[in-house]
Amino acid sequence: MNSIISIMIADDHSLMRQGLRQILELEENIKVICEASDGEDTILKAIDKKPDVILLDINMPKINGIEALRRLKDIGCESKIIVLTIHDDREYLMRTINMGVDGYVLKDSDSDTLVKSIKDVYQGKTYIQPSLAPLLVRESDSNITKEESKKSSLTKREYEVITLIAEGLNNREIGAKLYISEKTVKNHVSNIFKKIEVNDRIQAAIFAYKNNIKKI
Template sequence: MSKVSIMIADDHCLMRQGLKQILELDDELVVIGQASDGNEAIKKGIEKAPDVILLDINMPKINGIEALRRLKESGIKSKIIILTIHDDKEYLEETIKIGADGYVLKDADSDTLVTAIKEVNDGKIYIQQSLTTLLIKGYKTEDEYNENLKKESLTKREFDVIKLIAEGLNNREIGERLCISEKTVKNHVSNIFKKLNVTDRIQAAIFAFKNNIKRI
C-alpha cells in the first residue's frame, strides 16, 4: 500500500521538523515537502501535489487563510488540514467555507493529527472534537421547537443519508453504502437541504452533530 504523502507549511522550523519526525513514526505516512511561508506553501503545494497539506494560519508573506484560498482556486487535489493555535469560531468557519478538509489545534495529541490526516485522505471532513461546539454555535436555529420539527420531517432514508453526510462521504460513496443509485442519493440530499433550510453539506453535517444523529 502506498504511503500518504504530506507537506507541512509552518513558519517555525522546529515545528516542521518535530511534526515530520512524529508523523513518520507511522509507517503509512511520509513527509515529502516543507514550506516556511504562504507563498512557498502555494508554490510547493502545486508542484509536489501531496495527498495532504498541513497549513498553519499565522505565516509570513501570505497568511494561511489566503494560501488556502489560492490553493483551492488552483484546482489541486490535495486535501488541506488547518493546523493552528486558533480555537476561534471565525477562523474555523472561514477556512471551512473556503474548502479546508480538516481543522486541528496544535496542542492536539499526535494520534488526533494522524487520524485527521488519514480521514481527510479518505475523503472525509475532520474537525477536532473539542471544536465541534464552536462550529455548532454558528448555525443555531431560532428555537429548539423548530429544530425538532426539522428533525421529525426527515424520512428514515433521509436519516441514513444525513448520517453519512456527517461522516464526510460524497454522493457516490453514500450510494454504495446504502445500495442505492447516486441519482437517488442526490434527490435525498436535495430534500434534506430543503427540510433543514440549509444550503450545503457542512451545514447539514452540523445539524446532524447538534441533534445527535449518530453514525450508521
C-alpha cells in the same frame, strides 16, 4: 491502506515542522515530501510538488494560512488541505469551512487524531476535530427554531444518511451501511441539502453536530 500519502507541512516554526515530521514518519503509509515556512512558499510548493495532503498553519508571514487556502482553492489545487492551528475559534473554523477546507485540527491534539485526520481526508472524507463541535452551537432563539424545523423535515432515511455524512462516510460507504444503492444515497443527500439549506457535506456535518443528530 497500501498507497503512500505524501504530505507538505506549512508552518513558520521550524521546531513545529520538525516535530510533525518525526510524528508522521513513524507511520509507514505517510511520507513528508516538503515543508514551507510562509504562505507564498506554501502555494508555490503545492503547485510544484502536488502533495496529497497539506497541513496548513493559519499564522504565517507574507501570506497567512487563510489567504493561502483561498488562493489554493481558487487555482484548483487538488491537494487535500487540513488546517492545523492553535485557534479553537469559531470565526476561524467557520471561515475555513466555508472556503472548502478538508479538515480542521488543533495543534494540541494527540498524534492519533492528526494521523486519523490525514487518512480520512486522503480517502475523500472530511475531518473536523470532535472537540470543536461546541463552537458550532451558538445560535439565537430564532435560529434554533428554524434549525429545529429543518431537522424535523428530514425523513427517517434522510436522518440515517445525515448521521453517516457526519461520520465522514462517502455515498458508496453509506449505501453499503444502509443496504441501498449509491444512486439512491445521492438522491437522499441532494434532498437533505435542500431541506437544511446547505451546499456541501461539511456544512451538512456541521448541521448534524449543531442539532445533535445521532444514530437512531
